[in-house]
Amino acid sequence: MQSAVSGQRPECSCNQSSGVTGAVFISSLSCFAESDQDFIVLIPNSQIDKMAVLSVLPKEYGCVIFTGLSSCVLLGYLTIKVKNARKEYGVEYPAMYSDEHNVFNCVQRSHQNTLEYYPSFLFFLMVSGLRHPRAASSLGCVWVLSRFVYAHGYSTGDPKKRNRGAFGVPAILGLMGLTAYTALAQLEVV
Numbered sequence: 001m002q003s004a005v006s007g008q009r010p011e012c013s014c015n016q017s018s019g020v021t022g023a024v025f026i027s028s029l030s031c032f033a034e035s036d037q038d039f040i041v042l043i044p045n046s047q048i049d050k051m052a053v054l055s056v057l058p059k060e061y062g063c064v065i066f067t068g069l070s071s072c073v074l075l076g077y078l079t080i081k082v083k084n085a086r087k088e089y090g091v092e093y094p095a096m097y098s099d100e101h102n103v104f105n106c107v108q109r110s111h112q113n114t115l116e117y118y119p120s121f122l123f124f125l126m127v128s129g130l131r132h133p134r135a136a137s138s139l140g141c142v143w144v145l146s147r148f149v150y151a152h153g154y155s156t157g158d159p160k161k162r163n164r165g166a167f168g169v170p171a172i173l174g175l176m177g178l179t180a181y182t183a184l185a186q187l188e189v190v
Contacts, residue, residue, distance in 0.1 A: 057130070063137035064129030068122060071144050075118070078111040078151055085155075103157035110154035110162065114147050121172060128178035131185060136178055142171035 146168025153161030
């Protein structure tokens with residue numbers, strides 16, 4: 001067997017006899033080994049670059065990372081809006097909503113609704129970006145922009161104005177579809 005890094009046969013003491021196909025073994029002192037039915041790749045610790053994982057990602061995956069970063073900016077913006085609305089309407093913690101101020105409730109709901117979708121969005125973005133980074137990043141940017149529009153409309157106190165951000169629904173569905181396609185391609189079904 002040859003090392004994937006140096007092309008030479010490595011000296012390594014990894015446990016290779018587990019019998020589990022596709023298992024990953026890490027030995028803190030020796031090496032990293034990944035086994036599959038047809039091959040075993042051994043990489044001595046001295047040759048593992050801390051950024052090696054990033055080197056196997058498509059170059060355009062940087063766009064996916066920036067899209068994820070822009071979504072963090074969105075969450076920060078919505079958090080500040082809720083904080084300011086709490087001050088303006090006198091809604092103290094731990095109260096989530098106000099019985100007296102509908103506008104505060106709308107600001108809070110725009111933030112809360114975004115948080116409800118956020119884990120799924122990140123999962124779809126990061127996974128679909130592995131095979132389709134440009135499409136995933138584009139759809140992700142549309143979703144982030146739609147959440148800004150959604151929050152702005154909702155924050156007026158008229159809940160119907162949140163529908164202005166509905167153009168993000170096809171974007172999140174597109175990310176979901178790309179994620180499903182990525183899974184099928186990984187399983188070599190498509």
